[in-house]
Amino acid sequence: MQHGLHGDRKRLSAVRALTLVAVLLLAGCAKPAGTDGDLVNGWAAQPSASYTVPAVGTCVTGGGISAFEPSAAPVTTVDCAQEHTAEVVLVGTFSGPAAAAAAPPAWDSDPSRAAYAECSKAATAYVGADWHTGRLFPWFSLPKEAAWKGGARQYVCGLAEAEDDLFAPKARTGSLKDGLKDPKPLALTCVRLDGSDVSPEGFYRTVEAVTPVGCTEPHDTEFVGTWTAAAGAYPDAKRLNELASDGCYGKIAAFLGLSQLQLYERGDVYTFWTGLTANQWKLGDRVAHCFLNVSSKSKLTASLKDLGTKPLPAA
Template sequence: MRRGRRVTVAILCVAGALAGCGTPAGTDGDLTNGWPALPAASYSPPAQGSCLQGAVAAFEPSASPLRAVDCAEPHAVEVVGGGTVPDAPAPPAWDSDPSRAAYAECDKAATAYLGGDWRTGRLFPVFRMPAAATWQAGGRRYLCGIAEASDDLFAPQERTGSVKGGLSGGTGPLALACVQLSGGNLDAKGFYGTVDAVKPVACDAPHDTEFVGAWTAPAGGYPSQQKLKELAGDACYLKIAQFLGLSQTQLFQRADIYTFWTGLTANQWALGDRTAHCFLNVSSKTPLRVSVRNLGTKRLP
């Protein structure tokens, strides 16, 4: 019993020592009150017009960090807008209705900022939902950005200066017009069987391909690759005919102009963007040096 009492007293003394063995001046000894609440977690996305540097990819969910830089410095993304998504236990999935609704708002913001549809330019959207850690901290703001592309397969390209108004009037400095293909499996007529790059060039430089417009597929489930080829091929063929000022029958009678298109990836479709870029394509053996808009039935220049 004596040993038990001595141990108890020792424990109490240690506890008293940890508590400071007394009440400090100006306190009441109650540690459960008088403490201010911690401030609520907050997240402020970059403002419209801000420029960001970091790794980006078109139509790919990503949590790679982006840091703010001066727009006069090399950067990958320019912020065109943003918004808030409804509260939920976790950030919306890429192919969810909230993500598609947010992306649609980003699409509108990009058009207003650029002065034209980004799909008609050497550009691609950068869409970011809050990362998981930001979401848990209370962040519900998504980011809408635009990046310049080095080719029409959406390879990112750093730039300096702003893209604002870069598509004004449809002929701005970022407008997509003439491109040069590179690839493999070149056939006897000079057409590529596989394409690795679709590089924009000036129309007075040698090129084998010209942008004729964008086409949006009807809503529905993601088609098979064969069905995509049929849908986009037929739609782009019509756009080529209109671009040249021909009927489809007249275009069919020409053996020197082919159809080429890009876009319509599964991730792009899942986000609600079902747009393809349509191009006319001529043999790499007979490159063009001017636009062929309204060429009609005349020979290739």
């Protein structure tokens, strides 16, 4: 995953086909005596490659599902009452020039970006609010090459509940449907950071895990909203940190009920962001999750919404 810390008001630290072709050339070979020349001996021809598409509302498991990562591993459809990792929110179909192509669209292509945009809209409608504001991440599956050659043109969109890092799936039972409608059981609220290289003030210079928790549980970080980067080439790590940290800074100030100058003067609330991986950007999703962050020495047990200029609550 991609994330960054913004400390001392301006200190940043970023963390973190095979195609096998067999060609058989049979040319100039005479039929041996005593044979009929029928290589298949009357056997039926093998069927074309099939592609079973899971229906909207069904759940799947397996397949190495992770956020914004193409995977060739198969998935298994299961009842949503059973443990699973993702839920299907849309099955779309490529059409026009994309469907006429000899191979499925590449991850970094206009057809894939258009398909993913439909996925994102469907995911938001499925859970009842912008899915980016939940403990959720998307699963986007393109047809494999063999299935494409067999005529498959469907892509599959799903959602998974996030566990550590917000990019890894949490095994769950039950449907995600309407999970961001009141009382919003899947809303992203507070998280606990774990890391290393801790500053004297108690801030992690290197973050290794981002674990969603309830705001009444001890935590040091709180979700304040999302920020969307402008379209363009994917920035290098330093520039990405600058853009996301500055974009999220305003979100934090508004969440606390402060001007950006007032937030700067506090000095005890930093900026943390996550998201904006290269594969995410390739699909046209340039959304970062923005968080306020306090020292790990000052564990919070309540939201800081509208804190203003008041001091941080005592641990």
